[in-house]
Amino acid sequence: MPTNQNDILRIAARSSIAGVGDFVNVFHYRYKGAGAYADAATATDLVLEMDTLYTTIVSKINSNCLFQDVNVYNVTQFRPLGTFPWPVLVAGASGGDPLPAQVAAFVRGLSGYSRNWARKFIGPLSEGDNTPLGTCSANLLTDLTNFGIEWVTPALPGFSTIFEPVVYHKQFDLWRVLTSAVVTNLWATVRRRRVNRGS
Numbered sequence: 001m002p003t004n005q006n007d008i009l010r011i012a013a014r015s016s017i018a019g020v021g022d023f024v025n026v027f028h029y030r031y032k033g034a035g036a037y038a039d040a041a042t043a044t045d046l047v048l049e050m051d052t053l054y055t056t057i058v059s060k061i062n063s064n065c066l067f068q069d070v071n072v073y074n075v076t077q078f079r080p081l082g083t084f085p086w087p088v089l090v091a092g093a094s095g096g097d098p099l100p101a102q103v104a105a106f107v108r109g110l111s112g113y114s115r116n117w118a119r120k121f122i123g124p125l126s127e128g129d130n131t132p133l134g135t136c137s138a139n140l141l142t143d144l145t146n147f148g149i150e151w152v153t154p155a156l157p158g159f160s161t162i163f164e165p166v167v168y169h170k171q172f173d174l175w176r177v178l179t180s181a182v183v184t185n186l187w188a189t190v191r192r193r194r195v196n197r198g199s
Contacts, residue, residue, distance in 0.1 A: 001077060002036040008075040008166065008175055009042065013050045014068045015061070015092075017124055020101050023065065025120050027151075028075070030175060033162040043072045043081045045159055051087045052156045056146040060139075061092030062124045094126040105136055106188035107148050111167055111176035118167040118178060121190040122147065135185040148181025
């Protein structure tokens, strides 16, 4: 069964550091194409967009971090499309010691509705991007801004004509389109799971 108009796709982008654990961000996109779209094309487009999105921030991801895989699931049809390798990205490009695993940069996607947003915790990052004041460096903020722009307004050729980033609005039981992104220079804390106890 192909992807149909207004189907919601969930994408889990996974990377990891050996002995530390997985770093996973989950994204949702709505298919807005006019007709049915083959599973292979759907998965290819979404995986390529994850690669494009994380390319904006890879220079700040610690070099000990390896990009593992991208999982695609059709939420509307309750159907997995599969797990795929990252097309280009292999490892982070920032040297030096990594920050503690629970420390992350924070990007928030907004829908324009009160108390309705998507959160992305970006990591693992390196100590070099922590300023003496304990905030994110200016260079990191620039890359986070680019990450937010690509997330909300994808530049991957042709992608934004058939897919749009969305967030679930529980109060109204519907999916809202993300319209903007906000970054902060304050570090966020992401809940970590025990090693070898899932992602």
